Amino acid sequence: MRKKPTNAILFLLLAVLLPAAANAGVPDWLRSVAQQPSKTYPDDVNAVVLLHETETTVKDSGETITRERRVIRVLRPDGRDTAFQGVPFDEETRLNYFKGWSISPKGLEYEAKKDDVAEIASGEGYEIYSDAKAKVMRIPGVDVGTVVGVEWEQKRHPYTFEDQWFFQRSQPVEHARFILHLPPSWEFRAAWIHYAEQSPQVQGGTYVWDLTNIPRIEHEAEMPHLRALAGQLVVTYFSEKTKGRTYSTWGDFAAWYTQLTTGMRDPSPALQQKVLELAPSTLPLLDRIKALARFAQRDVRYAAIEIGIGGYQPHPASLTFSNRYGDCKDKATVLSAMLAQIGVKSFYVPVHTDRGIYTEKTPPTNGFNHVILAIQLPQGSFTGTMPALYEHPQLGHLLIFDPTSRVVPFGQIPAYEQDNYGLLVTDLGGELVHLPLSTPESNRITRTAGLSLLPDGSLKGEVQEVRTGSEAAIGRYMFEHQTTADRRKILERFLGRMLGNVQLDSVEADNLDEIDKDLVIRYKFTAEHYAKNAGALLLVRPRVVGEKLGALDMTKPRHYPYEFDAPTLQTDIFEFHLPEGYKIDELPEAAKANFAFGEYNSKIENSGTQLKYSREYKINAVRVPVEKIGDLGKFFHQINQDERNMAVLKKGN
Amino acid sequence: MKCIRLFLSLALFAASVAPAMAQKEDWLPITQQDLGMKQVPNSPGADAVQLYYADFINDQEQTEFFYRRIKILNEKGNRHADVEIVIPPEFSLSGLKARTIHPDGKIIEFAGKPFQKTIIKGRGIKILAKAFTMPDVTVGSIIEYKYKVDSPGIFLDNSWTIQHELYTVKESFRMKPYSGGLEGFQGGFQVAALSSHMPNNIKPTQKGGGYELEVENMAAFEAEGYMPPEEDFKPQMRFFYIGLNTSTADKFWQEAGRKWNDEVDHFIGTRKEIAQAAAEAIGTETDPEQKLRKLYARAQVIRNLTYERERSEEEQKRENLKANQNVADVLARGIGYRDDITRLFVALARAAGFDASIVRVSNRKDKFFDKGLLSKRQLDAEIAVVSQGGKDIYLDPGTRFCQFGYLRWIRTSAAGLKLDKKGGTFVTAPSATYDKATIKRTADLALDADGNLKGTIAVRYEGGEGMEHRLDEMDADEAGKKKDLEDEVKTWLPNGASVKLDNADGWDSPGLLTAFFNVEVPSYASAAGKRLLVPPYLFQAKQMDAFKHSERKFPVYFPYAFTESDRVNIKIPEGYSLETVPQDQTTNIGYAVYQNQVQMNGRQLVTQRLLQVNGIFFRLDQYPAVRDFFGKVRAGDEQQAVLTGGSTNAQKTN
Known part of the structure; x- marks a missing residue:
């Protein structure tokens, strides 16, 4: 709601009487929200939005005025960046005003001044030039417990007549309100995304949607994009006068x-x-x-x-x-x-x-x-x-x-x-x-390695990787147009994680520019201390390179689906030539984990002087729903175990 | 008459003023060599090569002219066709011309107008950029552009950038000084040239009171991880306007030292309230070192504003945070910034009869001190030195949580100026040896028959390690500290480990910081038939990233020397017995020691491991040895113990 003039006069009067409070010019609506009792939140919530109010007034000419108010309470030191608030604008959007205040837990009030506001180039970052700009404000006095308030008003001449109201975010929101004022003969259509439909309160041409206690969207590894989860209201408003600039379908x-x-x-x-x-x-x-x-x-x-x-x-x-x-x-x-x-x-x-x-x-x-x-x-x-x-x-x-x-x-x-x-x-x-989803078979990595293990535990190897589909695209992004030295560094970093000190003897890549063909990467390496000596035993990890383990934290309950980039089928075949005098004594179990979203199977074969490790990792679906996260945990557990397993070689006999 | 203004030599404004040599500012002829160049020497696959670069500073006209000619060698090199020139506040850009030259020699002039971007505008400062993109660029094209930056005044500190992101075939540099009168140099001035990290064969020539330099075949600069501060490895020429009587660097620093000393003396003075506070702090203590410790503790009681969030002027006013004028203010208000606290300590020490001084010290985090570089900002903080029992004790009471006898690592082995009335003498702050920053970890864990590990880890952060952790967490609440400690411990453990902090103690005072964790590591040991293969050492060394590459261009640089001292006890599962235990490991290369000893103690597999690295800077010729050393550390840490006795559920072979 807009502040009543009478309140403003009263406020000015108080300002004269109470200079400490009044110098800051904190509006009543902010004080009122700030006085709400604090609720309890988990200890990793940095700040809570007490009020997020958007008020859009559409004039019959189509000119649109949007006023936004936000009130945020800082709960933790990491929430102090609430002091920085911004509002975007461009050539088509005029910013009528932009104000910010803070109220400390002790009641000290501050108002951002002209010098606390800067204008910056905005845009998405990829543009050579964009006319998008933003005003950024630093609000003084912001610390843990502070309540921060901002208000701005924009006059817009939108290309299309709609408001996308993003009311759910990474911080909890106690109260969100969207107010729409439409002139007579205008209509609107409200659509809810990722949130149950709500009816507005209606008074004349004014429509008000009030939402309370909106949970935050937490961060989880490999989760969908925030906008693919967060609640959103899309309000489209139209009249006969705006045909061609508004749409209902x-x-x-x-x-x-x-x-x-x-x-x-x-x-x-x-x-x-x-x-x-x-x-x-x-x-x-x-x-x-x-x-x-x-x-x-x-x-x-x-x-x-x-x-x-x-x-x-x-x-x-x-x-x-x-x-x-x-x-x-x-x-x-x-x-x-x-x-x-x-x-x-x-x-x-x-x-x-x-x-x-x-x-x-x-x-x-x-x-x-x-x-x-x-x-x-x-x-x-x-x-x-x-x-x-x-x-x-x-x-x-x-x-x-x-x-x-x-x-x-x-x-x-x-x-x-x-x-x-x-x-x-x-x-x-x-x-x-x-848009179509590719099959795992069209996005392959086939890695084959011929490896020689020496009695001191050193490993010499020659690896060939053939990549197709999206896996080839990833390889090309990684390798294309790198200097020879940089390609070596990329591979050294990759191998170093699994092999320790590794010496790359050669690196080659075929078809980097010929994107219609499979990408082939070949390299030779020597890794010292790869296998571990333990008395008469030599312990060797058959899974030499490649890590398939995903980033799933099973110690916390999962809220959102887990996403893979694309279906994929990845095969490793590693053949070890064993050091003279050593025989395979014991081998780890084969891994087998088959679910609808993915499959993982490995096996180790012994052919006298050779050990052959092979595995197949297949992802069928790009999204694993929350109810299947337990299965995903089992899937990754099997992979983790298999990737760490060791074979035992024994000297003599 | 032109009004000459002086500006601070902020790095942001390093690009400044320029020349008049018109013939040098024309487009250069396109040579067959330019058109034919397809690869960068010694860097096959490089995306582009800079065929020509010019930087002509003309302080007489207050302009700086730039010219770049770049050849695109592959598609990634197309990025150089998008150009953004940042213009510092109050500067302007003129004479921008750009063109594309196709491999066949066809020239396409840039006919558009560059876009003007407002990078930031506020507080009376406006930083703009001109952005444009070159037309019709293909692989093999040469792009070139040139422009002048017009300056609103004379900079006292100018520089040429000699080494770039791209290999540069030819470079031309000019510096023409101002010849009029400069404010602050009533006695006249001169231009001093300082070269740093320049190859021996590259030297500027003096010509007409200015400088010129031609450079050929300058390799691209590529930073490496764990390298010393980059700025110390880039060749650079800097120019300073200095007074005629400032003929040497020694004189410059002597003058600076005198001014600092006057300021410090004025701030410290001789005040009875300080003497009284010193006496109260010392009490009946008679041992000199103990006395100093008490005075140090008294100074550190002061609320240290340097480590609090930045406040606006209005907030400072409302919170009554006035600037201290002298040590009596610091004492009375109980509030001060880091240098106020250091000065208070020196005042207290002097009042107690100690020979105590202030040292203006450099910070080696971003750059090593260079005496020839006449910039006072190099000595940006104050520490104290007290002569006691024939030795100098360096102390840093102004750094929060810095315990007596320690310096923060950024100020160890760093040059400083010990102030006195004559200006002072250069000193080097003591280095921190490996025993000044120690992490001690004790893990008590039990392994189950499925290979899962569960138990506790106790960590002691001693000396510099404790201080760095406290400083890192100063702004954090309990939940934040907990998360950061847990995240740190996770980096020491294998993937998938679960870590929960039980409690941590010692956050609020210098000295020991301890933390206790409950941990679980699934699939820690791997099963192979009746055997269980167990790495007896739990932790993963954190320094390994520095040694992934077999070759380096720059030395390896660690922030500080350190010690890791660990004991890992793993109780083996029922029904298993030890088949083999890893061999003892000992490696010593003089400046680094590694020991790893595993033994069975009852049903406990006990590992004692020590890693001491007593150096921070490892030259290139030392790299193979250091890499080999850490390779052995990794191999030693990853050794396996073999247990037998499990059920035979693996593939049993002949």
Whole structure:
């Protein structure tokens, strides 16, 4: 609620009477919230949000005023960074005011002054230039027990008429309130994400949603993105006057996006010439498509310049082509324009690069952060199947392709886009589509090693790693364009964890640039003191390299699902040539852990002078639900045990 | 007439002013050698090479001209085509030109306008950046850009950056000093040039009162983990405006020392309340060292604001936190910053008849002291030195939790200036030997037949280890301390270990810090048939990261010498007996000692392990020996004891 003028006058009067309190100008609404009795929280909660209030007033012209109030109590020293509060703005958003105060446990009051506020460049960090800015305030007097209050007001001219209200966060929230004032004849649609639907209190054109005691989202290893878990309210408001800038269906959203991109795919003569050069009609159609995809992927440098609507709207394909740089939507646009020249249709697919933020249940909302393409493959233009193929009931074979990823080949999708949802923007409208999840067999690491164990425990080895799919992409990210010396360092760090002091004798990598082929990494090494002498025994760990153990803390109850990056199938085959005079005396048990989400099997074989260790690690699903975390714990326990197991060799006889 | 302003030589503003040599500022011709270059010498796979770099400082015109020509060697090198030039407050940028040159020699001029970014604006400070991206860049392209930074005044401290992120084929440097009058140098001034870490064959030449330097084939600078402060290994040329009578570094430091000494003397003075406080603190004690300890303890009672959160001016006013004018204020208010407390201690010691002095000391955390570098900021803190019984005792009462007889590691083996009326004498603060920072761990654990380990660990953090832990946790509450200690212990243990702090004691005072933990390590021992293979030593050495690479470019540098002294008792499961026990290990390379001894004591497998590293700086020629030493430590720590007697559920072979 807005502060009544009478309260303000009373407050000013008190200010004169009580200078110590009044100098700070702390408003009544903050004092009132600060006086609420403290509740008890777990000892790792740094701060609690006592009030998070957002009030949006929409004028009939479409101008929108949003006022935000937050009141936070600092509970622990680590919560002192509450003193820093920020508010974003850009060319389209005017910040009317930004104020901050604090009230200490002893009642001392402070107000942030002009000098406590700084303006900084904002944006996501990847842009060469973005017009996004933020005001950052440091509020004085913040310590454990302090109550911090901030208030700001923004005048907005939104591109689309919606409010995304993120009321659940990493701190508990005692009270959250969203107030919407709409002019007559305006309507709204409220949609709840990850939270039970709540009805507003209604008075005239004012709608108020009140929520209390919202639990925090805790941090857990390999958890989904916070936005894939946290409660959120999406309020879309619309009237006849805002047609084209508001949407109640994904189709409306797609229409808005289509309108934004109209004309952007028009070709320039130079672009047309390049298409003829790269994809002559003498080539089979699929090869022509691949050649153009490759150009967009590799020859158009990623560079983002986002000004105003440029955060959503691509640059014209002709400009991106001529500059040879652009961001994700520019790269998608230039490829789409080129494909059109050879008669192949393609569609924009806005996505979010974190899986789980968009699901089949997500209401129409503008929160995508990436754009890829769906390429319509004509019937008969390809044989077999590809992991990136999406079969659409009307549009047929759609190949999902991300020209921004430099290391994921045509026919595959980056791991983070798999099992994710994107908006397919077509001439007919738009729909949220479930992007394909690859099979474990398409993302493989096959590691084979020939190893010689010496009587003093030293191990000499020659390892070959063959990587496919998303595992090849990871390998390429790691190894591509590194100097020879840096590649050695990367491998030394990797091996050093498992082998101790290791001497790399050679490192080779094949097909680093040829992303359509398997990535092959070969290296030779010598590791001193690898096997342990124990009297007449020599103890050797058969699992020489590779760690499959996940980061699951079984000592605490788990709240959220566990996520793997992508399905994978990883095989290790290590053959040891034993030192002369030594025989295998005892071997550890084979490991066997099979669950729906993953499988792990190992075995050790003895062939006289040789010991052969092999294992297979397979992840079938990218998400393990909370109710299956116990099984995941058993799975990792087996892996841990197997990875630490040792074989016993004995001298003599 | 131009108004000359003086600025502090903040590192942030290191990029400053420039030249007039017009012919040098034109685009350079593109040579066949430039176009043909495909690899960086001795660094195959490097993403780009800097073909040319120029930095022309012209203080006469208050400009600094920069020129970079970079060749893209692979796709990763495209990142160099995105350029952001940060412009310090009150500076401006002019004459920006940029272009791309294709491998076939075709030139594409940058015709756009750079974007202006506000990096930060507030408190009257505005830092801007110009950002742009080069057009039509492909692998094999050469990109180049040049610009001038216009300065609002003369910097007293300028520098050339000689070594860059990229291998540089050719570099040109100029420095033309200001010739007018400078405020603060009424007696005239000169420009002193200081070179540090420059290769022997690279020396600037003096020309027309300024300096010039041409450099060829400068390797890229690549930092390494566990290296000494980077700044001490980058070649650099710095220029200082100094008075005509400041002819040597000695004179500079003498003058600085005199000023510091005057300030200290004024602050300490001779005051009766100090004498009275000293007498009260000493009481009836007669032993000189004990007297000093009591005075030290008295000084450390003062609330040390250096270690509290930063407060705004308004908060200081509201909390009545006034600046102390002298030691009597410190004593009366009971509040002070670190140097106030050190000075109070010196005042108390002097009042008690001790020969006590202040030493302005350097901090070796980020940089080693360089006497030739005429910057007072190098000596940024004060410690005390007391002559007692014919020896100098260095003390650091201003560092919270620093116990008597210790210095914090950043000030050990560090240069300092012992102040006196003449300006002082240079001294080196004592090094901290391995026994000044000790971790002692005692683990009492029981192994079950499934190989799981469970029990307790008691840790004693002694000397510097206790102090560092306290300082790290000063801001933390109990829950925070608990979590950090548990996290630390987890790093010592195998993956999957569960660690719960039972209690910790000694957080609030110098001296011993102890902590007790309950731990569980699943699958600690591995089963092989009837055998159980057990690593008798529980902990993992923390220094191993420093030695993962077989080759290094820079020395290895540890913050401080240390000792780890451990005893691990593992009770073996019922039904098992010991088959073999690891051999005793002893390795001694003079500056480092390792001992590991395992024996069976009843049903307990007992390991006693000692690691003493009595050095902080290991030269490159020592690296193989140190790496080998730590390799042996790891091998010794990972030895296995073999138990027999379990059920035979493994694959039994012939």
